[in-house]
Amino acid sequence: MFNCGKKRLLAAVLATAVSSVAQAKTELTMYYPVAVGGALTKVVDAIIADFETQNPDIDVTAIYAGNYNDARVKALAALQSGQPAQLSVMFSIDVHELMDLDAIIPFDEVVTSVEDKAWLQSFYPALMKNGQVNGKTWGVPFQRSTIVMYYNKDMFREAGLNPDHAPATWTELVNMGKKLTKHDVNGQTTQWGAMIPSTGYPYWMFGALAKQNSQVLMNQAGTETYFDKPEVIEALAFWKSLGSEHKIMPEGTIEWGTLRQNFLEQKTAIMWHSTGNLTSVKKNATFDFGVSMLPANTEMGSPTGGGNFYLFKKSTPEERQAALKLVKFMTAPEQAAKWSIETGYMGVSPASYNTEALKNYVKSFPPAAVARDQLEHATAELATHQAGRVRKLLDDAIQSTLTNQQSAEEALKSAQKQADRILKRYK
Helix, strand or coil: CHHHHHHHHHHHHHHHHHHHHHHCCEEEEEEEECCCCCCCHHHHHHHHHHHHHHCCCEEEEEEEECCHHHHHHHHHHHHHCCCCCCEEEEEHHHHHHHHHCCCEECHHHCCCCHHHHHHHCCCCHHHHCCCEECCEECCEEEEEEEEEEEEEHHHHHHCCCCCCCCCCEHHHHHHHHHHHCEECCCCCEEEECCECCCCCCHHHHHHHHHHHCCCCCECCCCCCECCCCHHHHHHHHHHHHHHHCCCCCCCCCCCHHHHHHHHHCCCECEEEEEHHHHHHHHHHCCCCEEEECCCECCCCCEEEEEEEEEEECCCCHHHHHHHHHHHHHHHCHHHHHHHHHHHCCCCCCHHHHCCHHHHHHHHHCHHHHHHHHHHHHEECCCCCCCHHHHHHHHHHHHHHHHCCCCCHHHHHHHHHHHHHHHHHHHC
């Protein structure tokens, strides 16, 4: 009788243990930036809810930060204090810093199956440039963009310009910009021809101008910058001339954060901005607008931009596999298509544009394909070791030139010398 009771007790204990194991969930914490492109939390929350429904053994907690810098600071602070965090979307250009801090692992260490390896090869090559270093993939694209040109077609018509032909060259930008700039009886400008933001991410806008003049800003390894190349200096001088000489743009700096509103309020006929603003402009514009690729000088070009998924090193094998499953889900063609439609960011793979949802959306709203098409002319965003310090050098040089404190040549040669000193130990 006693033995029988012990057996029943043991069976009950084993059953409870098995049940507990079966019910144990892998907990994931993901840091996510939401400052760019409007309120994205609902979109991300919906994707996570769908993932958890399909993967009941995984719980995901999304912690939202402000911009990309905020997300990086929050995530790294959490890791240093011992709080759990397995993955994050952070700047694609954070890759060298995160590697130097030994905070992340390459996806190659987690991707093992044939299916997973095929997935890792499925993204647009231009979007992978900022995530691949030394033959390994450290970042996978998700919230990605290029810079595109938004323009007010009604203003083009009023100025006698073809509303279906945006400026395709620097010369056209200047000539059309002059026709689009208006003044009142006192000579005050009431409508600007164009605006390019020079706060927030000036180095990003400048990367486009440099590429349009056939020069990149750094090497792939992030150990050299090319700020003092003649083509780069010429690009900055041209940017400044739009305000100081041609008068189609305000002199001095133009705020990143308020430019979209300036465009919506019809204070400027043209703006250069992230494709991440596309859905917001579509929803809020009270006028006919168009979207086009950026104009060329010697060639066309824009840097890619936005965020990549990263996997943190401080995680268990089970957590890494769960994190990989989440990243694969969020970058799957159907999810990427949904994401692109709801935010304006681009689908990160050719397969996403082959989904019925995105094919139909692009057919009904052609501007949704502009950023994708521009990838053919895209280059990597400025990314180096000591990225924050190097970017600030270039940002300061740009703003110093635009505000008439230094010439383009003086500012960029000084920035290059300082960048050389910072990067010397990484060569």
